[in-house]
Amino acid sequence: xxxxxxxxxxxxxxxxxxxxxxxxxxxxxxxxxxxxxxxxxxxxxxxxxxxxxxxxxxxxxxxxxxxxxxxxxxxxxxxxxxxxxxxxxxxxxxxxxxxxxxxxxxxxxxxxxxxxxxxxxxxxxxxxxxxxxxxxxxxxxxxxxxxxxxxxxxxxxxxxxxxxxxxxxxxxxxxxxxxxxxxxxxxxxxxxxxxxxxxxxxxxxxxxxxxxxxxxxxxxxxxxxxxxxxxxxxxxxxxxxxxxxxxxxxxxxxxxxxxxxxxxxxxxxxxxxxxxxxxxxxxxxxxxxxxxxxxxxxxxxxxxxxxxxx
Numbered sequence: 001x002x003x004x005x006x007x008x009x010x011x012x013x014x015x016x017x018x019x020x021x022x023x024x025x026x027x028x029x030x031x032x033x034x035x036x037x038x039x040x041x042x043x044x045x046x047x048x049x050x051x052x053x054x055x056x057x058x059x060x061x062x063x064x065x066x067x068x069x070x071x072x073x074x075x076x077x078x079x080x081x082x083x084x085x086x087x088x089x090x091x092x093x094x095x096x097x098x099x100x101x102x103x104x105x106x107x108x109x110x111x112x113x114x115x116x117x118x119x120x121x122x123x124x125x126x127x128x129x130x131x132x133x134x135x136x137x138x139x140x141x142x143x144x145x146x147x148x149x150x151x152x153x154x155x156x157x158x159x160x161x162x163x164x165x166x167x168x169x170x171x172x173x174x175x176x177x178x179x180x181x182x183x184x185x186x187x188x189x190x191x192x193x194x195x196x197x198x199x200x201x202x203x204x205x206x207x208x209x210x211x212x213x214x215x216x217x218x219x220x221x222x223x224x225x226x227x228x229x230x231x232x233x234x235x236x237x238x239x240x241x242x243x244x245x246x247x248x249x250x251x252x253x254x255x256x257x258x259x260x261x262x263x264x265x266x267x268x269x270x271x272x273x274x275x276x277x278x279x280x281x282x283x284x285x286x287x288x289x290x291x292x293x294x295x296x297x298x299x300x301x302x303x304x305x306x307x308x309x310x
Contacts, residue, residue, distance in 0.1 A: 002039040003116040003256045005030075008134050009124035010099040011044045011055050011069065012078030020051070021280065022058050024078065024099075025121055025151045028242045028281050032249030032271065034063035035285065038256075041115075043108055045070040045098040045130075051077035052098070062282060068108055072098035093123070093153055100127035104136055112137045115144050116256055119248070121151040125161045138168035145256075149173045149248050152181060159185045166204040171255075173210040173248060194305070197221035208261070212247060215273075216302040218265045229305035230265040233273040234298040242281025247272035270294045 009026030033040035042064050046052030048071050059066050078097040083090050112118055125131035138146055148169035162185050166172055174182060176193055183191040187199055197209040201223045211219045217232035250271035255264040270293050274285045
């Protein structure tokens with residue numbers, strides 16, 4: 001039976017030189033979960049505009065439940081402006097958009113109460129209304145598993161956002177490049193991934209901290225067992241957009257089904273690798289490809305964590 005997973009946050013369009021592309025980490029996560037057969041709901045808000053209508057149509061075609069997506073008559077659908085400077089892309093996440101005003105409704109509250117997992121990040125908490133909504137949901141439904149992928153975006157988070165998210169997260173995920181910033185916010189020093197994870201567990205008490213390491217896999221640390229390190233897989237990388245969200249989807253899919261921590265991490269690494277070998281964050285991954293991948297592919301291990309390997 002599919003699990004009911006509520007993904008809270010932004011649906012937005014990346015305004016690329018060759019045309020708009022639908023994205024946003026919560027949306028990408030919901031899409032991958034739906035692709036895996038889960039009942040994935042996206043709780044968001046779009047403008048009453050062409051981009052908003054197009055986002056809903058595209059999300060529904062991809063199997064995402066959009067019944068909790070609100071329509072804003074006054075603010076536009078979220079966008080990311082992409083400009084080339086010296087051949088390199090520069091990104092600006094437009095503020096004051098619809099997903100900054102996600103309201104707490106009876107339907108959203110009911111969905112959270114009946115969910116198997118609530119997923120959230122930091123970008124949708126940059127504005128007061130959406131931040132208050134997700135924090136209220138997390139506070140009122142303490143028995144529901146919570147998954148936070150912090151997903152730091154420049155000028156779109158604060159120390160309070162990071163700390164409050166950790167206080168409400170059962171599973172806290174970040175990538176290795178975010179560890180120095182988050183450890184500086186929380187502990188006023190830059191820590192190694194394993195030391196950081198241990199201090200987070202001691203001071204904030206999540207069940208699990210996941211530090212993803214790109215192609216080198218993931219380090220998973222819990223409070224009552226030794227760390228678990230799962231290596232990554234070597235693929236011909238085409239596009240890394242959405243690969244981190246794919247890892248999260250794969251991890252949750254197996255974790256909610258009762259798989260081990262190591263098994264859940266490995267499945268997440270496999271899905272993330274397959275997504276990075278495709279163009280675009282919503283490129284389909286065939287079930288047959290997912291089932292067969294990893295049997296013969298070369299693994300990439302991080303020597304720092306070999307002692308924790310499985």
